[in-house]
Amino acid sequence: MQDSSHGAQEGSDPVFVLVRPQLGENIGASARAMWNFGLERMRVVDPRDGWPNPAAYSMATGAGRLLDHAGHFESLPEAVSDCARVYATTARPRDLTKELLTPEEAAAAIDADIQAGNRVAVLFGPERTGLTTEDVTVASAIVSVKTNPEFSSLNLGQCVLLMAYEWGRRRLDPLPRKGELSPLATVEHVERLHGILAGHLEESGYFSARDREPSMRANLRNLVSRLPLTEADVRTLHGVFVSLRKAGPKA
Protein backbone atom coordinates (compact mmCIF):
# COMPACT_ATOMS: atom_id res chain seq x y z
CA MET A 1 0.00 0.00 0.00
CA GLN A 2 1.53 3.24 -1.13
CA ASP A 3 -0.72 5.91 0.21
CA SER A 4 -1.88 6.50 3.71
CA SER A 5 -5.37 5.10 3.27
CA HIS A 6 -7.37 2.71 1.18
CA GLY A 7 -8.77 5.68 -0.72
CA ALA A 8 -11.99 7.52 -0.05
CA GLN A 9 -13.96 5.49 2.48
CA GLU A 10 -16.95 7.64 3.24
CA GLY A 11 -20.34 6.30 2.35
CA SER A 12 -21.44 2.74 1.99
CA ASP A 13 -20.73 1.96 -1.61
CA PRO A 14 -18.59 -0.80 -3.07
CA VAL A 15 -14.96 -0.13 -3.95
CA PHE A 16 -14.09 -0.79 -7.59
CA VAL A 17 -10.60 -2.26 -7.89
CA LEU A 18 -8.81 -2.12 -11.26
CA VAL A 19 -6.25 -4.92 -11.25
CA ARG A 20 -3.12 -4.27 -13.36
CA PRO A 21 -4.94 -1.98 -15.82
CA GLN A 22 -2.95 -1.29 -18.98
CA LEU A 23 -4.32 1.81 -20.71
CA GLY A 24 -4.75 5.09 -18.86
CA GLU A 25 -7.68 5.82 -21.16
CA ASN A 26 -9.53 2.85 -19.73
CA ILE A 27 -8.78 3.92 -16.16
CA GLY A 28 -10.20 7.35 -16.97
CA ALA A 29 -13.26 5.87 -18.71
CA SER A 30 -13.81 3.67 -15.65
CA ALA A 31 -13.72 6.72 -13.38
CA ARG A 32 -16.30 8.45 -15.57
CA ALA A 33 -18.55 5.39 -15.67
CA MET A 34 -18.38 5.05 -11.87
CA TRP A 35 -19.23 8.68 -11.25
CA ASN A 36 -22.06 8.51 -13.83
CA PHE A 37 -23.78 6.21 -11.36
CA GLY A 38 -22.68 7.90 -8.15
CA LEU A 39 -19.76 5.60 -7.25
CA GLU A 40 -16.51 7.25 -6.20
CA ARG A 41 -14.24 4.75 -4.47
CA MET A 42 -11.62 3.45 -6.91
CA ARG A 43 -8.44 1.50 -6.19
CA VAL A 44 -5.76 0.54 -8.70
CA VAL A 45 -3.36 -2.37 -8.37
CA ASP A 46 0.01 -2.23 -10.13
CA PRO A 47 -1.10 -0.18 -13.18
CA ARG A 48 1.18 -0.86 -16.15
CA ASP A 49 2.06 2.77 -16.79
CA GLY A 50 2.57 3.86 -13.18
CA TRP A 51 0.51 6.14 -10.99
CA PRO A 52 -0.79 8.80 -11.26
CA ASN A 53 -1.47 8.37 -14.96
CA PRO A 54 -1.87 11.51 -17.14
CA ALA A 55 -3.83 9.65 -19.85
CA ALA A 56 -6.32 8.56 -17.21
CA TYR A 57 -6.86 12.20 -16.23
CA SER A 58 -7.34 13.25 -19.88
CA MET A 59 -10.12 10.71 -20.31
CA ALA A 60 -11.72 11.22 -16.90
CA THR A 61 -12.83 14.79 -17.55
CA GLY A 62 -15.34 15.62 -14.85
CA ALA A 63 -14.46 12.55 -12.78
CA GLY A 64 -10.78 13.34 -12.13
CA ARG A 65 -11.54 13.64 -8.42
CA LEU A 66 -12.00 9.86 -8.31
CA LEU A 67 -8.43 9.45 -9.59
CA ASP A 68 -7.14 11.99 -7.04
CA HIS A 69 -8.61 9.91 -4.24
CA ALA A 70 -7.98 6.46 -5.70
CA GLY A 71 -5.92 4.09 -3.57
CA HIS A 72 -2.79 2.74 -5.28
CA PHE A 73 -1.52 -0.72 -4.28
CA GLU A 74 1.30 -3.07 -5.23
CA SER A 75 -0.76 -6.22 -4.90
CA LEU A 76 -4.37 -7.32 -5.00
CA PRO A 77 -4.40 -8.81 -1.45
CA GLU A 78 -3.23 -5.42 -0.08
CA ALA A 79 -5.88 -3.59 -2.10
CA VAL A 80 -8.74 -5.62 -0.63
CA SER A 81 -7.28 -6.25 2.83
CA ASP A 82 -10.02 -4.22 4.55
CA CYS A 83 -12.90 -5.75 2.56
CA ALA A 84 -15.06 -8.61 3.81
CA ARG A 85 -16.67 -9.54 0.50
CA VAL A 86 -14.94 -9.52 -2.87
CA TYR A 87 -16.65 -9.95 -6.26
CA ALA A 88 -14.48 -10.84 -9.25
CA THR A 89 -15.68 -9.97 -12.76
CA THR A 90 -14.66 -12.41 -15.48
CA ALA A 91 -15.49 -12.71 -19.17
CA ARG A 92 -15.46 -16.50 -19.22
CA PRO A 93 -16.08 -18.01 -15.84
CA ARG A 94 -13.52 -20.76 -15.35
CA ASP A 95 -13.41 -21.11 -11.59
CA LEU A 96 -16.76 -22.75 -10.96
CA THR A 97 -16.05 -23.52 -7.33
CA LYS A 98 -17.61 -20.15 -6.51
CA GLU A 99 -21.04 -18.74 -6.99
CA LEU A 100 -21.56 -17.20 -10.45
CA LEU A 101 -23.72 -14.07 -10.58
CA THR A 102 -25.05 -11.73 -13.25
CA PRO A 103 -24.27 -8.02 -12.71
CA GLU A 104 -27.85 -7.52 -11.53
CA GLU A 105 -27.61 -10.36 -9.03
CA ALA A 106 -24.19 -9.12 -7.91
CA ALA A 107 -25.57 -5.63 -7.29
CA ALA A 108 -28.31 -7.15 -5.13
CA ALA A 109 -25.81 -9.27 -3.20
CA ILE A 110 -23.47 -6.30 -2.70
CA ASP A 111 -26.36 -4.19 -1.49
CA ALA A 112 -27.22 -6.88 1.07
CA ASP A 113 -23.57 -7.17 2.15
CA ILE A 114 -23.35 -3.44 2.68
CA GLN A 115 -26.66 -3.29 4.53
CA ALA A 116 -25.18 -5.94 6.85
CA GLY A 117 -22.22 -3.65 7.55
CA ASN A 118 -19.63 -5.36 5.33
CA ARG A 119 -17.13 -3.55 3.14
CA VAL A 120 -17.25 -4.78 -0.46
CA ALA A 121 -14.80 -4.75 -3.38
CA VAL A 122 -15.49 -5.48 -7.04
CA LEU A 123 -12.47 -6.58 -9.09
CA PHE A 124 -11.87 -5.82 -12.77
CA GLY A 125 -8.99 -7.51 -14.60
CA PRO A 126 -6.46 -6.20 -17.12
CA GLU A 127 -7.68 -5.46 -20.64
CA ARG A 128 -5.93 -8.26 -22.48
CA THR A 129 -6.24 -11.21 -20.14
CA GLY A 130 -8.78 -10.46 -17.45
CA LEU A 131 -8.28 -11.61 -13.88
CA THR A 132 -6.03 -14.64 -13.41
CA THR A 133 -7.05 -17.78 -11.56
CA GLU A 134 -4.86 -16.58 -8.71
CA ASP A 135 -6.59 -13.18 -8.60
CA VAL A 136 -9.92 -14.97 -8.33
CA THR A 137 -8.79 -16.96 -5.27
CA VAL A 138 -9.36 -13.87 -3.08
CA ALA A 139 -12.93 -13.50 -4.32
CA SER A 140 -16.12 -14.54 -2.53
CA ALA A 141 -18.11 -14.83 -5.78
CA ILE A 142 -17.75 -14.38 -9.53
CA VAL A 143 -19.63 -11.94 -11.75
CA SER A 144 -20.06 -12.45 -15.46
CA VAL A 145 -22.00 -10.51 -18.09
CA LYS A 146 -24.21 -12.55 -20.38
CA THR A 147 -22.89 -11.77 -23.89
CA ASN A 148 -23.10 -13.03 -27.45
CA PRO A 149 -21.00 -16.23 -27.43
CA GLU A 150 -19.67 -15.28 -30.86
CA PHE A 151 -18.43 -11.90 -29.63
CA SER A 152 -18.07 -11.72 -25.90
CA SER A 153 -15.19 -9.26 -25.40
CA LEU A 154 -16.18 -6.24 -23.32
CA ASN A 155 -13.46 -3.73 -22.61
CA LEU A 156 -12.52 -2.61 -19.11
CA GLY A 157 -14.51 0.63 -19.22
CA GLN A 158 -17.60 -1.18 -20.52
CA CYS A 159 -17.41 -3.80 -17.80
CA VAL A 160 -17.11 -1.09 -15.14
CA LEU A 161 -20.01 0.78 -16.76
CA LEU A 162 -22.32 -2.23 -16.58
CA MET A 163 -21.52 -2.94 -12.93
CA ALA A 164 -21.92 0.74 -12.04
CA TYR A 165 -25.18 0.92 -14.00
CA GLU A 166 -26.60 -2.04 -12.06
CA TRP A 167 -25.57 -0.36 -8.82
CA GLY A 168 -27.24 2.85 -9.96
CA ARG A 169 -30.42 0.95 -10.84
CA ARG A 170 -30.66 0.00 -7.16
CA ARG A 171 -29.45 3.14 -5.48
CA LEU A 172 -30.15 6.21 -7.60
CA ASP A 173 -33.42 8.06 -7.42
CA PRO A 174 -36.00 6.86 -9.93
CA LEU A 175 -36.60 8.77 -13.15
CA PRO A 176 -38.72 11.86 -12.47
CA ARG A 177 -41.91 10.84 -14.19
CA LYS A 178 -44.74 10.69 -11.71
CA GLY A 179 -47.39 13.27 -12.34
CA GLU A 180 -45.42 14.86 -15.15
CA LEU A 181 -47.15 13.23 -18.06
CA SER A 182 -50.28 15.13 -18.97
CA PRO A 183 -53.20 13.09 -17.59
CA LEU A 184 -55.36 11.17 -20.03
CA ALA A 185 -58.64 12.72 -21.07
CA THR A 186 -61.77 11.47 -19.35
CA VAL A 187 -64.37 9.49 -21.25
CA GLU A 188 -66.67 12.52 -21.10
CA HIS A 189 -64.16 14.67 -22.99
CA VAL A 190 -63.31 11.95 -25.48
CA GLU A 191 -67.02 11.31 -26.13
CA ARG A 192 -67.62 15.00 -26.70
CA LEU A 193 -64.72 15.09 -29.17
CA HIS A 194 -66.08 12.04 -30.93
CA GLY A 195 -69.57 13.52 -31.08
CA ILE A 196 -68.31 16.72 -32.67
CA LEU A 197 -66.21 14.79 -35.16
CA ALA A 198 -69.12 12.49 -36.03
CA GLY A 199 -71.38 15.53 -36.50
CA HIS A 200 -68.90 17.12 -38.91
CA LEU A 201 -68.61 13.86 -40.80
CA GLU A 202 -72.39 13.49 -41.06
CA GLU A 203 -72.62 16.93 -42.64
CA SER A 204 -69.84 16.11 -45.06
CA GLY A 205 -71.44 12.85 -46.21
CA TYR A 206 -68.77 10.57 -44.76
CA PHE A 207 -71.38 8.07 -43.58
CA SER A 208 -73.40 8.22 -46.80
CA ALA A 209 -72.88 4.53 -47.70
CA ARG A 210 -75.94 3.64 -45.61
CA ASP A 211 -75.34 -0.09 -45.37
CA ARG A 212 -71.85 0.48 -43.97
CA GLU A 213 -72.82 3.34 -41.66
CA PRO A 214 -73.11 1.28 -38.45
CA SER A 215 -69.69 -0.32 -38.86
CA MET A 216 -68.11 3.00 -39.90
CA ARG A 217 -69.52 4.66 -36.79
CA ALA A 218 -68.28 1.83 -34.57
CA ASN A 219 -64.82 1.95 -36.15
CA LEU A 220 -64.52 5.67 -35.58
CA ARG A 221 -65.71 5.47 -32.00
CA ASN A 222 -63.34 2.58 -31.25
CA LEU A 223 -60.46 4.44 -32.85
CA VAL A 224 -61.05 7.54 -30.75
CA SER A 225 -61.45 5.64 -27.49
CA ARG A 226 -58.47 3.34 -28.11
CA LEU A 227 -55.94 6.18 -28.44
CA PRO A 228 -54.33 7.30 -25.20
CA LEU A 229 -55.42 10.92 -25.72
CA THR A 230 -54.52 13.47 -23.09
CA GLU A 231 -56.66 16.49 -22.23
CA ALA A 232 -54.18 18.54 -24.25
CA ASP A 233 -54.55 16.18 -27.22
CA VAL A 234 -58.35 16.59 -27.08
CA ARG A 235 -58.00 20.38 -27.12
CA THR A 236 -55.58 20.12 -30.06
CA LEU A 237 -57.97 17.93 -32.02
CA HIS A 238 -60.96 20.22 -31.41
CA GLY A 239 -58.90 22.99 -32.99
CA VAL A 240 -57.83 20.73 -35.85
CA PHE A 241 -61.43 19.83 -36.72
CA VAL A 242 -62.59 23.44 -36.65
CA SER A 243 -59.70 24.42 -38.86
CA LEU A 244 -60.31 21.58 -41.34
CA ARG A 245 -63.90 22.74 -41.77
CA LYS A 246 -62.75 26.31 -42.29
CA ALA A 247 -60.39 25.15 -45.01
CA GLY A 248 -63.35 23.87 -46.96
CA PRO A 249 -63.28 21.42 -49.84
CA LYS A 250 -60.22 21.27 -52.03
CA ALA A 251 -60.68 23.12 -55.30
Add this chain to the structure above:
Amino acid sequence: MQDSSHGAQEGSDPVFVLVRPQLGENIGASARAMWNFGLERMRVVDPRDGWPNPAAYSMATGAGRLLDHAGHFESLPEAVSDCARVYATTARPRDLTKELLTPEEAAAAIDADIQAGNRVAVLFGPERTGLTTEDVTVASAIVSVKTNPEFSSLNLGQCVLLMAYEWGRRRLDPLPRKGELSPLATVEHVERLHGILAGHLEESGYFSARDREPSMRANLRNLVSRLPLTEADVRTLHGVFVSLRKAGPKA
Protein backbone atom coordinates in the same frame (compact mmCIF):
# COMPACT_ATOMS: atom_id res chain seq x y z
CA MET B 1 -32.51 6.60 -48.38
CA GLN B 2 -29.25 5.94 -50.12
CA ASP B 3 -28.94 2.19 -50.30
CA SER B 4 -31.32 -0.35 -51.70
CA SER B 5 -32.68 -1.54 -48.37
CA HIS B 6 -33.15 -0.49 -44.78
CA GLY B 7 -30.12 -2.62 -43.84
CA ALA B 8 -30.13 -6.17 -42.59
CA GLN B 9 -33.72 -7.10 -41.80
CA GLU B 10 -33.53 -10.75 -40.89
CA GLY B 11 -34.52 -11.77 -37.39
CA SER B 12 -36.77 -9.99 -35.00
CA ASP B 13 -34.49 -7.60 -33.18
CA PRO B 14 -34.76 -3.84 -32.85
CA VAL B 15 -32.88 -1.58 -35.26
CA PHE B 16 -30.47 0.83 -33.57
CA VAL B 17 -30.44 4.18 -35.38
CA LEU B 18 -27.50 6.54 -34.83
CA VAL B 19 -28.77 10.03 -35.61
CA ARG B 20 -26.12 12.44 -36.95
CA PRO B 21 -23.24 10.72 -35.14
CA GLN B 22 -20.05 12.80 -35.06
CA LEU B 23 -17.09 10.55 -34.31
CA GLY B 24 -16.40 7.41 -36.31
CA GLU B 25 -14.88 5.91 -33.17
CA ASN B 26 -18.27 6.11 -31.47
CA ILE B 27 -20.01 4.51 -34.44
CA GLY B 28 -17.50 1.66 -34.27
CA ALA B 29 -17.87 1.32 -30.50
CA SER B 30 -21.64 1.22 -30.97
CA ALA B 31 -21.31 -1.61 -33.50
CA ARG B 32 -19.13 -3.57 -31.05
CA ALA B 33 -21.54 -2.98 -28.17
CA MET B 34 -24.50 -4.11 -30.30
CA TRP B 35 -22.78 -7.28 -31.44
CA ASN B 36 -21.63 -8.02 -27.85
CA PHE B 37 -25.30 -8.58 -27.11
CA GLY B 38 -26.30 -10.22 -30.40
CA LEU B 39 -27.81 -7.16 -32.12
CA GLU B 40 -26.79 -6.54 -35.73
CA ARG B 41 -29.19 -4.11 -37.38
CA MET B 42 -27.69 -0.61 -37.41
CA ARG B 43 -28.78 2.45 -39.37
CA VAL B 44 -26.99 5.79 -39.54
CA VAL B 45 -28.59 9.13 -40.33
CA ASP B 46 -26.46 11.89 -41.86
CA PRO B 47 -23.16 11.02 -40.14
CA ARG B 48 -20.93 14.10 -39.85
CA ASP B 49 -17.90 12.53 -41.54
CA GLY B 50 -19.72 10.76 -44.38
CA TRP B 51 -20.31 7.08 -45.00
CA PRO B 52 -18.67 4.60 -44.94
CA ASN B 53 -16.40 5.87 -42.17
CA PRO B 54 -12.87 4.41 -41.88
CA ALA B 55 -12.54 5.40 -38.19
CA ALA B 56 -15.71 3.46 -37.44
CA TYR B 57 -14.18 0.36 -39.03
CA SER B 58 -10.96 0.76 -37.03
CA MET B 59 -12.88 0.79 -33.77
CA ALA B 60 -15.40 -1.88 -34.73
CA THR B 61 -12.82 -4.70 -34.95
CA GLY B 62 -14.82 -7.91 -34.97
CA ALA B 63 -18.12 -6.14 -35.56
CA GLY B 64 -17.28 -4.52 -38.92
CA ARG B 65 -19.94 -6.64 -40.58
CA LEU B 66 -22.58 -4.50 -38.84
CA LEU B 67 -21.14 -1.43 -40.56
CA ASP B 68 -21.07 -3.24 -43.94
CA HIS B 69 -24.77 -3.93 -43.61
CA ALA B 70 -25.81 -0.70 -41.92
CA GLY B 71 -28.45 1.36 -43.69
CA HIS B 72 -27.40 4.96 -44.49
CA PHE B 73 -30.08 7.65 -44.63
CA GLU B 74 -30.32 11.38 -45.23
CA SER B 75 -33.04 12.00 -42.68
CA LEU B 76 -34.47 10.39 -39.57
CA PRO B 77 -38.02 9.98 -40.96
CA GLU B 78 -36.58 8.00 -43.91
CA ALA B 79 -34.50 5.85 -41.57
CA VAL B 80 -37.50 4.75 -39.53
CA SER B 81 -40.11 4.79 -42.30
CA ASP B 82 -40.64 1.00 -42.06
CA CYS B 83 -40.83 0.92 -38.24
CA ALA B 84 -44.06 0.91 -36.27
CA ARG B 85 -42.61 1.75 -32.85
CA VAL B 86 -39.75 4.16 -32.22
CA TYR B 87 -37.95 4.64 -28.89
CA ALA B 88 -35.86 7.80 -28.46
CA THR B 89 -33.00 7.81 -25.94
CA THR B 90 -32.38 11.11 -24.20
CA ALA B 91 -30.08 12.20 -21.40
CA ARG B 92 -32.49 14.73 -19.94
CA PRO B 93 -36.07 13.99 -20.79
CA ARG B 94 -37.63 17.28 -21.86
CA ASP B 95 -40.56 16.12 -23.93
CA LEU B 96 -42.82 14.79 -21.21
CA THR B 97 -45.79 14.35 -23.48
CA LYS B 98 -44.57 10.80 -24.10
CA GLU B 99 -44.07 7.83 -21.87
CA LEU B 100 -40.66 7.83 -20.16
CA LEU B 101 -39.01 4.42 -19.71
CA THR B 102 -35.83 3.07 -18.15
CA PRO B 103 -33.66 0.92 -20.46
CA GLU B 104 -34.97 -2.18 -18.72
CA GLU B 105 -38.59 -1.11 -19.20
CA ALA B 106 -37.87 -0.15 -22.80
CA ALA B 107 -36.35 -3.59 -23.51
CA ALA B 108 -39.51 -5.20 -22.13
CA ALA B 109 -41.74 -2.93 -24.23
CA ILE B 110 -39.67 -3.55 -27.37
CA ASP B 111 -39.80 -7.29 -26.75
CA ALA B 112 -43.61 -7.07 -26.52
CA ASP B 113 -43.78 -4.91 -29.68
CA ILE B 114 -41.70 -7.44 -31.60
CA GLN B 115 -43.70 -10.40 -30.30
CA ALA B 116 -46.76 -8.59 -31.65
CA GLY B 117 -45.13 -8.43 -35.09
CA ASN B 118 -44.07 -4.79 -35.06
CA ARG B 119 -40.75 -3.50 -36.35
CA VAL B 120 -38.95 -1.37 -33.75
CA ALA B 121 -36.26 1.33 -33.90
CA VAL B 122 -34.22 2.77 -31.04
CA LEU B 123 -32.78 6.25 -31.66
CA PHE B 124 -29.47 7.57 -30.32
CA GLY B 125 -28.62 11.24 -30.74
CA PRO B 126 -25.37 13.00 -31.65
CA GLU B 127 -22.59 13.11 -29.06
CA ARG B 128 -22.68 16.78 -28.23
CA THR B 129 -26.35 17.60 -28.17
CA GLY B 130 -28.40 14.41 -28.14
CA LEU B 131 -31.64 14.12 -30.05
CA THR B 132 -33.45 17.37 -30.80
CA THR B 133 -37.05 18.04 -29.86
CA GLU B 134 -37.87 17.57 -33.54
CA ASP B 135 -36.13 14.18 -33.66
CA VAL B 136 -38.20 13.09 -30.69
CA THR B 137 -41.46 13.96 -32.47
CA VAL B 138 -41.20 10.70 -34.49
CA ALA B 139 -40.84 8.62 -31.33
CA SER B 140 -43.50 6.54 -29.61
CA ALA B 141 -41.77 6.70 -26.22
CA ILE B 142 -38.67 8.10 -24.54
CA VAL B 143 -35.89 6.14 -22.86
CA SER B 144 -33.60 7.63 -20.26
CA VAL B 145 -30.86 6.12 -18.11
CA LYS B 146 -31.01 6.91 -14.41
CA THR B 147 -27.67 8.60 -13.70
CA ASN B 148 -25.93 10.68 -11.06
CA PRO B 149 -27.57 14.13 -11.36
CA GLU B 150 -24.15 15.71 -10.76
CA PHE B 151 -22.58 13.83 -13.67
CA SER B 152 -25.11 12.48 -16.12
CA SER B 153 -23.24 12.56 -19.43
CA LEU B 154 -23.02 9.15 -21.06
CA ASN B 155 -21.30 8.97 -24.41
CA LEU B 156 -22.92 7.50 -27.51
CA GLY B 157 -21.17 4.13 -27.26
CA GLN B 158 -22.08 3.81 -23.56
CA CYS B 159 -25.73 4.60 -24.23
CA VAL B 160 -25.83 2.00 -27.01
CA LEU B 161 -24.07 -0.47 -24.70
CA LEU B 162 -26.66 -0.08 -21.94
CA MET B 163 -29.61 -0.52 -24.31
CA ALA B 164 -27.94 -3.54 -25.96
CA TYR B 165 -27.13 -5.01 -22.53
CA GLU B 166 -30.76 -4.74 -21.45
CA TRP B 167 -31.82 -6.43 -24.67
CA GLY B 168 -29.27 -9.19 -24.06
CA ARG B 169 -30.55 -9.67 -20.51
CA ARG B 170 -33.91 -10.63 -22.03
CA ARG B 171 -32.84 -12.53 -25.10
CA LEU B 172 -29.44 -14.18 -24.59
CA ASP B 173 -29.08 -17.61 -23.01
CA PRO B 174 -28.59 -17.51 -19.26
CA LEU B 175 -25.14 -17.91 -17.73
CA PRO B 176 -24.13 -21.57 -17.78
CA ARG B 177 -24.19 -22.32 -14.09
CA LYS B 178 -26.77 -24.96 -13.32
CA GLY B 179 -25.27 -28.14 -11.94
CA GLU B 180 -21.74 -26.86 -12.38
CA LEU B 181 -21.08 -25.77 -8.84
CA SER B 182 -19.98 -28.70 -6.73
CA PRO B 183 -23.00 -29.72 -4.62
CA LEU B 184 -22.98 -28.89 -0.93
CA ALA B 185 -22.02 -31.62 1.49
CA THR B 186 -24.83 -33.45 3.28
CA VAL B 187 -25.36 -33.04 7.01
CA GLU B 188 -24.08 -36.60 7.47
CA HIS B 189 -20.73 -35.72 5.91
CA VAL B 190 -20.45 -32.40 7.71
CA GLU B 191 -21.29 -34.08 11.04
CA ARG B 192 -18.65 -36.74 10.44
CA LEU B 193 -16.09 -34.00 9.70
CA HIS B 194 -17.11 -32.15 12.82
CA GLY B 195 -16.89 -35.37 14.90
CA ILE B 196 -13.37 -36.08 13.72
CA LEU B 197 -12.29 -32.50 14.33
CA ALA B 198 -13.84 -32.49 17.80
CA GLY B 199 -12.09 -35.81 18.57
CA HIS B 200 -8.73 -34.37 17.56
CA LEU B 201 -9.35 -31.30 19.67
CA GLU B 202 -10.32 -33.37 22.73
CA GLU B 203 -7.03 -35.21 22.49
CA SER B 204 -5.12 -31.98 22.17
CA GLY B 205 -6.77 -30.41 25.23
CA TYR B 206 -8.62 -27.69 23.28
CA PHE B 207 -11.71 -28.11 25.45
CA SER B 208 -9.75 -28.28 28.74
CA ALA B 209 -11.35 -25.18 30.23
CA ARG B 210 -14.19 -27.30 31.59
CA ASP B 211 -16.62 -24.51 32.44
CA ARG B 212 -16.43 -23.20 28.88
CA GLU B 213 -16.49 -26.61 27.18
CA PRO B 214 -20.22 -26.62 26.31
CA SER B 215 -20.12 -23.21 24.63
CA MET B 216 -16.85 -24.02 22.85
CA ARG B 217 -18.39 -27.21 21.47
CA ALA B 218 -21.51 -25.37 20.36
CA ASN B 219 -19.45 -22.64 18.70
CA LEU B 220 -17.41 -25.16 16.76
CA ARG B 221 -20.43 -27.13 15.64
CA ASN B 222 -22.25 -23.95 14.56
CA LEU B 223 -19.20 -22.75 12.68
CA VAL B 224 -18.88 -26.00 10.74
CA SER B 225 -22.56 -26.22 9.89
CA ARG B 226 -22.86 -22.55 8.90
CA LEU B 227 -20.19 -22.71 6.19
CA PRO B 228 -21.45 -23.67 2.72
CA LEU B 229 -19.01 -26.59 2.47
CA THR B 230 -19.08 -28.74 -0.66
CA GLU B 231 -18.28 -32.45 -0.70
CA ALA B 232 -14.90 -31.48 -2.13
CA ASP B 233 -14.33 -29.01 0.71
CA VAL B 234 -15.10 -31.74 3.26
CA ARG B 235 -12.55 -34.07 1.63
CA THR B 236 -9.99 -31.23 1.61
CA LEU B 237 -10.55 -30.52 5.31
CA HIS B 238 -10.25 -34.19 6.29
CA GLY B 239 -6.81 -34.15 4.67
CA VAL B 240 -5.91 -30.85 6.32
CA PHE B 241 -6.75 -32.18 9.80
CA VAL B 242 -4.75 -35.39 9.26
CA SER B 243 -1.82 -33.36 8.04
CA LEU B 244 -1.98 -30.90 10.96
CA ARG B 245 -1.80 -33.81 13.42
CA LYS B 246 1.18 -35.28 11.59
CA ALA B 247 2.96 -31.94 11.81
CA GLY B 248 2.81 -32.23 15.58
CA PRO B 249 3.35 -29.45 18.10
CA LYS B 250 5.59 -26.56 17.16
CA ALA B 251 9.04 -26.88 18.65
